[in-house]
Amino acid sequence: MTQTIPEKTQNQDPEVQRRFWFDYLSKLNDRQRQASQSTGITNWVLIVAAIGLAYGLISQVEQLNKFPKALEIASLIFVLQYDLVFFFGIAFLSLYLFSLGTLPQIRLCPDLERRREIVLFWSYTSLLIVITATHFCFSWILAGPQFVKWYLLVSGVFLLINASLLFTKRVRRGIREKKSGIPLPRFTGYSWGPEWTPIAMAIFFPFGCYAGAALLIQLRTASQSSMGWLLPLQAASQLTLLLATMCFLGERFLQSASREIYLQLERDIVLDDLSTEEIKRRFILQSLGPSISDWINGLAQELKEVSQKVQRMQESALCRIPEIEALDEAYAHERVGRAIEVKNNLRTTHLELFRKIKSIEIRLDQLFEHPCSLDEELLRSAGAELLAQLKHTLEEFQSTVPLLGRLDHLLDAIATDSPSPKGPQQTP
Numbered sequence: 001m002t003q004t005i006p007e008k009t010q011n012q013d014p015e016v017q018r019r020f021w022f023d024y025l026s027k028l029n030d031r032q033r034q035a036s037q038s039t040g041i042t043n044w045v046l047i048v049a050a051i052g053l054a055y056g057l058i059s060q061v062e063q064l065n066k067f068p069k070a071l072e073i074a075s076l077i078f079v080l081q082y083d084l085v086f087f088f089g090i091a092f093l094s095l096y097l098f099s100l101g102t103l104p105q106i107r108l109c110p111d112l113e114r115r116r117e118i119v120l121f122w123s124y125t126s127l128l129i130v131i132t133a134t135h136f137c138f139s140w141i142l143a144g145p146q147f148v149k150w151y152l153l154v155s156g157v158f159l160l161i162n163a164s165l166l167f168t169k170r171v172r173r174g175i176r177e178k179k180s181g182i183p184l185p186r187f188t189g190y191s192w193g194p195e196w197t198p199i200a201m202a203i204f205f206p207f208g209c210y211a212g213a214a215l216l217i218q219l220r221t222a223s224q225s226s227m228g229w230l231l232p233l234q235a236a237s238q239l240t241l242l243l244a245t246m247c248f249l250g251e252r253f254l255q256s257a258s259r260e261i262y263l264q265l266e267r268d269i270v271l272d273d274l275s276t277e278e279i280k281r282r283f284i285l286q287s288l289g290p291s292i293s294d295w296i297n298g299l300a301q302e303l304k305e306v307s308q309k310v311q312r313m314q315e316s317a318l319c320r321i322p323e324i325e326a327l328d329e330a331y332a333h334e335r336v337g338r339a340i341e342v343k344n345n346l347r348t349t350h351l352e353l354f355r356k357i358k359s360i361e362i363r364l365d366q367l368f369e370h371p372c373s374l375d376e377e378l379l380r381s382a383g384a385e386l387l388a389q390l391k392h393t394l395e396e397f398q399s400t401v402p403l404l405g406r407l408d409h410l411l412d413a414i415a416t417d418s419p420s421p422k423g424p425q426q427t428p
């Protein structure tokens with residue numbers, strides 16, 4: 001369910017605003033509850049259905065054990081059914097995106113969506129790896145039609161490539177986060193734009209047709225055996241329905257976490273007396289996600305602060321160095337101490353600001369790797385302008401590097417040219 005930020009009322013009284021937010025969160029909870037009940041299928045009904053399917057599947061397995069290689073044939077039919085649903089599902093999703101002509105508005109992933117995306121990614125990737133492995137196993141041990149064997153081999157290679165690309169992209173992102181030491185932003189929406197949908201349809205739809213043809217051929221081959229084609233088809237269909245029911249239950253469970261966020265926020269409004277600004281901030285961060293414009297404005301503010309710190313650092317160093325050079329050579333320890341202090345402060349600030357600049361650059365690059373809608377192309381141009389400002393700030397930052405060399409030269413001059421102070425002589 002898509003949430004939006006409620007518009008401000010005319011009355012700006014804080015208590016009225018808090019009451020307005022409280023009512024809004026209560027309505028969101030009611031809408032979620034009504035949406036889950038309007039389908040007529042509650043979680044308990046799904047659980048009972050899953051138990052019934054599992055029990056029926058056990059009885060089907062007992063009957064399949066009476067025939068040789070019946071379990072292998074039923075498992076193969078299940079794999080072909082999975083391919084049929086998977087390939088046609090991606091194809092029709094591509095058709096849906098192509099009919100839209102644009103992408104929905106993207107936002108930064110809130111905390112809840114980020115955790116949900118991690119669970120879904122690893123669950124989907126694990127299932128895809130298992131299905132891919134079964135493709136290669138059946139293509140190796142199957143003694144059936146050659147068309148089915150070649151289909152399993154080709155589709156297995158195709159699924160392996162997709163799983164490898166997904167896993168590699170995830171690992172590279174994790175390595176980049178670990179190397180940079182900053183969490184990279186994640187955006188809502190789809191990871192590919194409408195321009196890729198015709199290519200996706202042209203690839204996945206034929207694979208779906210091949211999966212359907214392979215399924216029909218395998219059923220025809222099974223019909224010539226003593227067990228027939230109906231028994232393995234029933235077992236495979238029950239397993240498919242069981243898997244779909246479990247996925248639907250898992251999706252509902254993940255979506256129910258948003259209701260807990262609303263309930264927690266409602267309790268905090270009453271118990272902790274939250275201000276309207278804090279309510280809005282927590283709602284955006286935890287449930288809705290910041291908008292791209294707010295995110296870019298935040299990066300621009302960070303860049304502005306970094307630029308100001310660079311100027312202050314440079315001005316401070318330029319003022320301190322002449323003071324050190326003006327000290328009498330007789331005070332060598334004082335000159336060395338001050339020069340080392342300025343150098344250490346300059347180096348520490350230098351490294352800190354450099355990390356902040358690279359952090360802004362790395363996070364901003366993620367925006368250009370994610371497809372945006374037509375309305376958000378202006379935000380891309382704003383991000384490009386911010387990137388130009390970032391490069392200008394980096395040039396200003398590089399101008400502070402010679403100050404470190406100047407301090408090193410000053411320390412060398414003090415150590416070489418300045419007389420060492422003599423300590424007090426001891427009398428015999």
